[in-house]
Amino acid sequence: MPRYPLGRGCALAVTALIAGSLATPALAVQDPAAVAAPEGTKLQLLNINDFHGRIAESSVALARTVQEQRGNVSNTAFLSAGDNIGASTYVSSSQGDKPTIDILNALQLNASAVGNHEFDKGTDDLTGRVASAADFDYLGANVYKKGTSQPALDPYALVTVGDVDVAVIGVVTRETASLVSPGGIEDIEFGAPVPAINKTVEELNDLPEAEQPDAIVLQAHAGATESESDTTLEEQLARDSEFADIVKNSSADVDAIFTGHTHKEYAWQAPVADGDRTRPVVQTGEYGNNLGQIVLESNGDGSWDAATVKNLPTKDSTFSDPTVKEVESILADAEAKAEETGSVKVGAITEDIKRAETSDGKENRGAESTLGNLVADALKAGIEDSPIAEADFGITNPGGLRDDLLYDGNGEVTVAELNAVLPFANQLGVVSMRGADVIGLFEEQWQPEGSSRPFLHLGISEQLNVVYDSAAEKGKRVVSVEVNGEKIDPSRTYRVATLSFLATGGDNFGSFTKGTWEDSGTIDFDAWRDYFAAESPVSPDKQERQADTARDIIATKKLDARVTSEGKSPTIEAGEPAEFAFNATATEDLPDGYTLTADAPEGFSIAIGQPGKSADRAAGDSAELPDGFTRGENTLPITVTPGDGVEPGSYTLRFSLALRPDQGPFFDNNPLPLPRSVSIDVDVVPADGPGDSEGGTEGSTEGSDSTGDSEGETQGSTEGGDSAGDSEGGTEGSTEGGDSGTTGSETSADGRDEDLPRTGSDVSLALGLSGVLLLAGAVALLIARRRNRPQGGVIR
Template identity: 50%
Template sequence: MKKTLLRGVVAGAAATGMVLPLAALPAFGEAPAGTQVQLLNITDFHGRIAETGHEVASVVERERAAFDGETVFVTAGDDIGASTYASSSQEDKPTMDVLNALGVDSASVGNHEFDRGYDDLRDRVGPATDFANVGANVYKAGTTEIADGVDPYTIVEQGDVRIGVIGAVTEDTAQLVSPGGIEDIEFGDPVTGINAAAEELEALPDDEKPDLTVLAAHLGPASVSDLDSALGSNEEFNSVVTGADPSIDAMFFGHSHLQANFAAPVPGEDGRTRPVVQSGNYGDTVGKVTLTNEGEGDWAVDEQELLDTADQTFDTPVVDEVDAIVADAVEKSQEIGSEVVGTIDEDITRAFSEDGSEDRGAESQLGNLVADALKEGVEMSQLDEADFGMTNPGGLRTDLLVDDIFGDEEPGEVTVGELNAVLPFANDHGVVTLTGADVIQLIEEQWQPDGASRSFLHMGISDELDVVYDSDAERGEHVVSVEVDGEPIDPNAEYRVATLSFLASGGDNFAAFEKGEFQQSGLTDFEIWENYFESRDVVEGDPQERQADFALDVIRTEDLEASFTYEGGEEIEVEQGGDVGLTFMTEAARDIEGPFDLALELPDGFSADLAGVEDAFTAANATTVESAVLDAIAEGSTESELTVAAGDDVATGEHTVTATLVADPEHAWWDDSPLPVSRSLDLTVTVTDAQPGEDGDDNGSDGGDGDEDSEGGGDDGRDDDNGDDGDNGGDGGGSGDDGRDDEARDDDSGDLPRTGAELGGILGLAAALVAAGGAALAASRKRGKGL
């Protein structure tokens, strides 16, 4: 059947910003009663032509052939962008060819349609597609005039029926794409744009009005268990479902990659509902709504369902054409991407929730590895070296798996195509110079603004950075400590941060990047990424976290108290050639799995004997060495004895012995508590002259317990309250008592806490233990040195 398109301009209501009344009468044209229309939809296809192109074509063609009426096929955005390599290797031209072959009638713009910038959508994508790209809330910058190359709506004529299709995109798009690519446009409130488009459709002459109106909006719910939970999960989705003009007969959504199939009340019309459908993602599902015209603009919903495309096949010339396009694209991409550029011997992945879905609020080995590559990649350019690298989790689109095979490579070999699938956006690479205070703000901005699609975005950071944050803190006060190459960050000093153009322009609400000038290296993130693999025999992920949550510290959750005590007076004293006994004590509310490293950093001429630790804990290598590995800390009270000895030639006077207890840095902690955050404890040991006639084994004191810095002490009673007196600041930015009564964790599984911050807290000696010869500790991340 002949099909014509009429594309709107929305010059009236949108230009004045007027909000339309919900009681507007539905527009209707001249289709006779009894006319049937079938609406088919996909969303968030993301160029999955090689994975589901044949299946989507088969389902669409099958439904067209089986339906005794007119069919309209619309998409709800993100057809391109973040695509797999068969499409992305050719700038998504194969996906556009597939959609043309499928006879798509209208496509809402999604945020990923702007990945390469507005100019690309207007000048390349639009002319390459046979359908309208619709977005009623995409305006020229500073106006409410629809941007060039985007239509607020389109009217599809099929036989005797005209179908109006209004498009919209989430207002969050401004934070989801590189700001530099959308300087000429802006994204407004979806409801205002949708209702303005509906009003213009209402105002058309009778012989041009649509018989029914459909909305395809690239925004969606975060929960889909039922309509109420969906409405409550996302304010923007709620506002569209409950506030879009009653003339809209069916609504398709996208963006959140979930499947939804509801009937929602039409505002202002008692008893009338309209379909609210979201067709999942990646072409796995085709949404279907069929309606029958009852006359006078009324349409009855006959069916609404989600059709699974898995293993579906159907034989028509359209399916054959799609198959040919896909085969050609795959062949070309295999030629482009089959080159082996590196090797991995273990999977390197994004972070995932327990249900298997991607978790952008958690740290990942892959994100940190990309940050490492960004930092190192500066050396490929004319730019001065960077201090560290940072990247965003949303830029990681798949994982690197040993058993994934792109072409004919061996397991573990990594190809160009596999690398491109991880970083498909072709961001510009470069360096932003920021102050230390700006860097702290960047880390704070991981907590996203109110109303953002995700409340927390966990940045990937390179190995030079060590971060401790407190997720329980007030907004603006989450960052506990930041170290660069093991030294506390200087708020007033300048640091060179390797990153992507997306972030450098303030993308994902990381606005602090905009405080510095972005120096481009002339390379893309993918070129940097590829070189990182080419320059190594084997690429490995780092099994230790680089950011840790101090809120989960086992001391703060009252799961553990730990201390060192000693026999002596106000000072720990030892004669030259003698030794002093120390007691390491733990009080655990539950069994806490290890292993941990108990380590003593000794001054020159000192030695230690940790053999007694083995008697109290299940420990390895606890001999006359400076560290011992504890397999676990048992529930209840445990004490172990150790000694510190001063050599004959040690100078008299005060010396500092530093004790730490951290997760064993050689253990791959990633799944349980990967990052040890330690609190170091400094013990002041005073060495005196050996007295004639004495063997040096007596430390010369029979007094009560004292403290390590010669200020007070003597009380041999121990206050078991684990409250923090605020004196645990210091190296690495310790955190004082925040005034909260931290409740004990109710997890009795015996596993270590989810983050290494809890591990580090194990030696976070409570200030209350100072009276018994202990000391407050500074919270910081200490990884691997001497442990």
């Protein structure tokens, strides 16, 4: 059905005929074919969007496909829906994206809409440096000079291809103002696309007859919205979105619509508001992986029918011609220059920072790595330097890590080495998501059945602590998540610094798609480079950030660890040493690498493994257990001495068993991922105070249910299971998940309220009998892992 009953040219001809019949009978009637493309004329529109300078990855393949298709239709326009540059890979970004512009010039790009990334370095850079390098027009009908309705950029371009005149209108998403640095766009503002589109169409229709185009094509850097799964055109049009407004309400005079920005791939025929006909709506995905193709055929009356609407994979072409060879030459030159600049030193590392490895040295994406966690730290830091609000923490995926950082003699790190780690130039941004969905992310580390990798270990920034149980059933494996030492709130919104790949649900992390994405206007490599420039020398953090209780030697009852008073009560005379002991019973030989640390109030001295020398030691002493634990009993003496200046009263001593921080190779095979702390409350009396009482004091840390029975002595146990006490002449206490017999209730990943251990040493109770305070160990699933947490006291 024709767009106009008489066609754009025919309507003008009738007007001229009427006027002429009144004035000059001899005036000839104008043939509509003189102002409209003849019937059967073909117009081919080839298009890209969101190319982002991927010249090394796809420019040659793109050139081959463009040139091959040009040979099939003589009237061919090559266009872009924006984001040709910005968020580019190193070969292009290292040279200000000029190689990308040079390649698009070689391909004779006819016109392009501006994308938000064209404004990454500000309006002046776009209208100056970028525009002067480009042989094509950058269009932005809805980009206005601040406070006016006057366009700051050309709203349209008139392009002649073969025998057809095409008007190309460009618009950009109104969200651009929040996606780039405000300082670079102070003199402009972004309006709604549709009013700008329709106003531009009116201007085109008001042109003199001889200047009017045969067809109007819209390049809109605003596409179908993100979703958890691919959606239909009907579902997209039902949404209140910028894309739906463009497709439904753009002037009926627009013959074809290309979109961008959302990196989605589709080729639809959308209904036009003026009747029962349709017009094509296409987006190619991203990075030149596809070439959008629309072939229009003229009806001879100013209207066009779409004969072809599809996306062509660029990798499928092997075509070559002089233009393709020119693109290859530009790329080779750019790669050579990038290699030269890539040798520039950015910073340094103190030792290797690597991806996780399997036992045979191959990359292991299913295990925690110092490199993955460091990248997450850098992503979080990168948001701090961007125009958007800060993130609470950072998360990255193991598949995005493509190389290790190796010390190699001097520890220097170059641009090229950093780029080799993160070569994909993912856009860096923030996903705002509920705490419950953050928990869901960690559940999704266990991939769907049939996946090539059953488990993908997320890299997380230092603000996060995660405890999971790999032996638990699906959907219930996450034990706890902490943010800055506090249990995550399932209903609170958290800002997560991450990559565009993950934000769109990549690697089956669909929980990200339940949140809202904000683009920072930069790429992961920029944040990564800036992090090294600011933080060098950089060291790997070998402290585990995700812990698996299924491997824990205490939770699995391979080790029972206690601190005892060696036959004396914890009543200590000021200035006099008191003897304690660390006792550990192992069911098998356990590897080395453990540390026992003691903390006490000011004025106390504690010596571990050196009886009688406590006067020379300070509180906070630690002792390594170089031989690990042998099967059976393992004992280490401890001497505690309150100084003469310590006032009489009750004091708390704390002993912590942990894996040494430098035991990075353990990580997901960590035998003690959840360090334990036990507290002993002691009474200090004057040197001539009451004598020792009979009986002993003991504290234990266990990973199982415990039952105590005391007669003439006191025992305290803290564990990850249920505890029952029976006392005859004594007292027994147990702590699980809360304070003083209180069980903490948390919400699991599937929304159920249930008792969950917390990250951090959740509980450490002091139990008493007849005024003598005794020890209680830490819950088996509870930890104190962050290096910035205080030692001593109760760690929550």
